[in-house]
Amino acid sequence: MxxxxxxxxxxxxxxxxxxxxxxxxxxxxxxxxxxxxxxxxxxxxxxxxxxxxxxxxxxxxxxxxxxxxxxxxxxxxxxxxxxxxxxxxxxxxxxxxxxxxxxxxxxxxxxxxxxxxxxxxxxxxxxxxxxxxxxxxxxxxxxxxxxxxxxxxxxxxxxxxxxxxxxxxxxxxxxxxxxxxxxxxxxxxxxxxxxxxxxxxxxxxxxxxxxxxxxxxxxxxxxxxxxxxxxxxxxxxxxxxxxxxxxxxxxxxxxxxxxxxxxxxxxFNTFLTPQGRSRSPARAQTQVGCATHHKEFNMPENHEAPDEQTHERDANVETNSTLEATASVTDFREEIRRETQAIAELCLIAGCPAKAAEFIAQGLNEAQVRQLLLTMKATHQSAEILSTIDPDKTAIQEPAASVHNPLIAAVKKISVKE
Known part of the structure; x- marks a missing residue:
């Protein structure tokens, strides 16, 4: 054949x-x-x-x-x-x-x-x-x-x-x-x-x-x-x-x-568990909390052990820190997921699904992407939406607006904690 x-x-x-x-x-x-x-x-x-x-x-x-x-x-x-x-x-x-x-x-x-x-x-x-x-x-x-x-x-x-x-x-x-x-x-x-x-x-x-x-x-x-x-x-x-x-x-x-x-x-299965995903951020929070408590609750000069109430208070504060860190990470990830999904849906409706990744990498939020797509359509530049990466550019420049983007702030905060 x-x-x-x-x-x-x-x-x-x-x-x-x-x-x-x-x-x-x-x-x-x-x-x-x-x-x-x-x-x-x-x-x-x-x-x-x-x-x-x-x-x-x-x-x-x-x-x-x-x-x-x-x-x-x-x-x-x-x-x-x-x-x-x-x-x-x-x-x-x-x-x-x-x-x-x-x-x-x-x-x-x-x-x-x-x-x-x-x-x-x-x-x-x-x-x-x-x-x-x-x-x-x-x-x-x-x-x-x-x-x-x-x-x-x-x-x-x-x-x-x-x-x-x-x-x-x-x-x-x-x-x-x-x-x-x-x-x-x-x-x-x-x-x-x-x-x-x-x-x-x-x-x-x-x-x-x-x-x-x-x-x-x-x-x-x-x-x-x-x-x-x-x-x-x-x-x-x-x-x-x-x-x-x-x-x-x-x-x-x-x-x-x-x-x-x-x-x-x-x-991978371990990473996908709540404990696996929150382990790094929670541990960082706990370590910071413990360092503070050690500073506030120094051992007495006679080296006697702190009383039971102090131990209980330290444990409660540490547990609360861990729970707060886990909740924060969950909230950040949910916000990222929602924003990303909204951008992907906007690009899909506009007929340029591959453009979603570029918008996300630039740090644009949902409102900015919607306005950009409307502007491009209004000025008859829809052909540009289908472009991918300019080979003459060595990197994607982050727009000034992204500095105040809550999505980018959330991503950076998660990265620091993990």
Whole structure:
């Protein structure tokens, strides 16, 4: 069976995929996309319509070669679409029994189209329910672009992350055509219509244009990782699209910890409990309270133990501090969830759901987003709503209005306590 539509998605277009895996794909597909023949068989993979998991954690697979749309080929080719992943995420967000989401990543990467939109969706969704990602065992290129949108990245001891780069291939089969007695003549309108044709050598001008697009996407990829991981773009570029495994992945800042899949599930479940979520803030409050009490209730000079009433008073104050801290954290998180959900709904109604993540990152509140969307519509600038990240910008500037934004204040207060 010939697969010319697959060839069009592999040749002459930039990809976010690990090079070794790309070579495997080309050898497997062989003559069906114009390459050499092969007898290799691609294993079948079952499509999932609902996330799997237990104890309130939804496990969503991000596995195989990633594409924007599978066109019904996922069962026969090991493809996973960004649309399928987002569908599973949406189902987990709607499911009241799901308290957290774990992305089970084992992928070399894939297509550029749709990957950054999915990553922005994940970052927005993580403000509603906690989302972690595990490299089990590979989170390379486009797969890492997805994983780094999670609030925490874990890798197994044999797992790897990285390959933050872009690659594009052009196959010149004109010599093979000639050998087979074939000669293709393209009748075109437009000087560049036949650029990247596999039936003729790649011109220097076409190569320069393809290189420029690769560079543009690379800038976008670098800025994306730097924003999601809160690191500098220079440090991301310094990886030079390398692969990082085990402890090295943590040293470079591309992952947070080393654990097995089962260990991650255990720790995630602990984190999702009220005690797990409030442990850090409550402990900080308790320590401050205890320090104050030690200062106010110094031991007498004769070193006699304080009376029972003092012990009881200290215990009551400490308990009240812990309860107040837990209640404050709960209130802050509820306010963040409500504000985020309102912004997401406004952007969905306006036809630009991917814009929600950008508005949230800028620190805009619900009223500001509503006014901005109305202004953009009134001035006939709705096309700008569909833009994503400007590759020429290295960071998102926080507006002055965000200084007095209660949503941002709540986030900062939670961060300090945790």
């Amino acid at each position: 010939q697969l010319p539509h697959i060839a069009a998605r592999l040749y002459g277009t930039p990809l976010l995929i690990n090079r070794s895996k790309l070579d495997v794909i080309l050898s497997v597909l062989g003559s069906r996309i114009g390459g050499s023949d092969t007898n290799m068989i691609v294993p079948l993979s079952a499509r999932r319509d609902q996330p799997t998991g237990s104890s309130g954690v939804a496990v969503i697979p991000v596995q195989g070669t990633l594409v924007k749309r599978t066109l019904g080929l996922e069962a026969a080719s090991g493809l996973t679409s960004y649309t399928e992943i987002q569908t599973l995420l949406s189902a987990a967000l709607r499911d009241p029994s799901v308290r957290g989401i774990l992305l089970d990543v084992d992928s070399p990467g894939g297509e550029t189209g749709g990957v950054f939109e999915l990553a922005e969706f994940i970052r927005t969704a993580s403000t509603i329910k906690p989302i972690w990602a595990i490299a089990n065992d590979s989170a390379f290129s486009a797969a890492y672009a997805i994983a780094c949108a999670a609030s925490r990245i874990i890798t197994t001891r044999t797992g790897g992350v990285g390959s933050i780069g872009v690659i594009a291939l052009h196959v010149d089969q004109s010599a093979a055509d000639s050998k087979n007695g074939l000669r293709y003549t393209a009748i075109t309108a437009g000087a560049h219509k036949s650029d990247y044709s596999p039936h003729e050598p790649l011109s220097s001008e076409a190569q320069a244009r393809l290189q420029a697009e690769v560079n543009r996407l690379y800038d976008l990829f670098v800025a994306h990782v730097a924003t999601m991981r809160a690191v500098s773009e220079d440090s991301v570029r310094a990886t030079e699209a390398g692969l990082y495994f085990g402890p090295e992945a943590i040293q470079t800042g591309l992952a947070d910890s080393l654990m097995s899949f089962d260990e991650v599930l255990t720790e």
